Amino acid sequence: MALWMDDHAHPKTESEQADLDAIAALKESAAIELKEQGNQYVKMGKKYYSDAIDCYTRAINQKILSDSDSSILFSNRAHVNFLLGNYRRALTDAEDAIRLCSTNVKAYYRAAKAAFSLGLLLEATSFCRKGLEVLPTNEDMKKLLKQIELKIEEDENRKAQVSKALGAAKDIVCALEIRHLKMGKAVYQELTGVRKPKLENNILHWPVLLLYAEVMSSDFIEDFCEVDTFSAHLDMMYSEGPPLPWDKECFYIRAAIELYYEAESGFLLSNKEVLRHMLEGTPGALTEPFEEEQDGDSSHNSSSPSGPRKWVKVDERKTLHDVLKKDNYIIPGIPVFYIVSTRSQFYKEFQSGKWTPP
Template sequence: MALLMEPGAEPLTESEQADLAGIAAIKESAAREYKEQGNQFVRMGRRHYAAAVSCYTKAIAQMEPLSSLDASAAADASVLFANRAHVNILLGNHRRALDDAEQAIRLSPSSVKAYYRAVKAALALDLLTDAASFCRKGLEQDPPNEEFKKLLSEVDSKLREQDRQRAKVAQAIAKAKDLAAAMGKRGVKLGKAAYQELTGVKKPVLDEQGVLHWPVLLLYPEVMSSDFIEDFPDTDTFSPHLDVMFSETSPPLPWDDNHVYTRDSIELYYQGGFGKPLSRSEVLRYLLEGNVDSKALPDSLLDGEDEEHDSTKCTTVTSTDSSSKWIKVKEGKTLQEVLQDKGYIVPAIPVFFVVSRKSTFYKDFKAGNWSLP
């Protein structure tokens, strides 16, 4: 009859009281038996860990509802949760392990074992602040515990490293935003990266005077060879850089057998009217690429970046006149002036094509009979 009683109803007769006492004894005995089976499975090795978890779960079920347990029974239930947390840690189920450890602590706030399991699970989940808190609470219960002291030292070290990494990320983000702002102020439109097999992940740099220093790629379309200018301040004109690269004392290009690529014969062009400008958020991601692990970026990094600051994010610039595809660079202009051209979408870094008026290839290039492979 006791099994048919409504939840929360008090037994009225001695018979009902005896029945309830008997049921409680049976459940308590079953819980002990399941616990011991779980312990045996743990000792038998990894292949039996799932069975151990099942046994601890069955043992816990015998003790529910947990909210009605007295202090002694709550302590027993705490051991079961701590034991299941231990096996879940061994299985790599760290979130479940942490949930179990926290329940064990709620049932028995003085359980050193429960705090230890909580520390291990929190560490595995990289919840360093939580791990440190569990360590300190564990030490409150057992001040001489060397394992807690060792774990707390490890956690504190990781927290300091985490702070250093966050500072590094914050600094990189600030620099990227300054770079993006400098480009936007100049009207420079950055497009998708090209020729990265030649340039790697080199990025422009903004100096303390507000000058943008660009890495610049020079391509020789006649043979698809390349040169690279590591540092081209956007306040510089092209002439001095070309004077150095093609001076009379400089060795000829190794493939230029006829020596037609001389200072007085070369011309520079860029590919105009081609590509799609990146949005401001895309520019920031590109500038941070290779400098910061994308996983370390805060979710709020790009909030609102495109709405107010980027009017070109949906604009595609394409050439309608193939003869004007190649735009000649005036050597007396600064790099900034050239990059500001409305038709130039910079392919991550400036790229210019070098041709020689003395070369037979020059006529084909000027006539539009050559295109990028």
């Protein structure tokens, strides 16, 4: 009987041929019924999606339908896999559907959606365009293509922004190295936020935090050019406006103030860590464009001294760069200087080194 014939054998009698035709008809009928049953399961909702996939798979395994009809089965299974979030399987099924029938527009659409969900934007674009070659009036395909092209444009803009931010950050790190400046872990970030230096025409411009040690009130110099002197900025600050609101005795006047920095204190950062710091708050913040650290590029932690604080008076005639390049100064994210008044009783406490920043 034809039922027991080898798959590659040819029927020898009309009876065997009739048996084969009957088997083929049964298999075709079963495949069509499974396809329709699968379609019904899809309409019944997510709870039945796995049953729909099972029906489409069993129909495909009958291997009896034409390439065009088999393409529809693969496309339908791709649709259900996509609805379940199985994007890779959906893409594979859609590609199989396209191979079986190059005019299956739904297969192109489903392949494009799956590729888009997988982040394969160029592939998704290609599927859309090939689908539109088959049916140029397909509005769903046109809409999807626009979404994909918009995403590509956004990604390209994002990459450009990241590249620009990374380049600017690397330039600053290089400038710090050339100047032999030591960068440390940022402090007072609740006051400074994500302020960072800028490099313009190969000159560093720093945001500088000024702290009135006696009351821990703060002030900012938003743009302190590294070649500017301290006296120039202080003259401007204290020549304008009324006295500080908390300075009832008017101790903090231009002639009485002195500027200090804390020496040999902080946590020295490696170049890699400095680069990461410079990328904070930029489009490049979430990237990891760092190579493995080389010898000599690791952090050297230098904690605050346990004894009296060492305060170094700033020579106001010096430039910012002159002070920042001091061997005993680690820049805590951005330069921080403490202002005290020689007229205040707090001055002696500060100079003794007993005062500790809160």
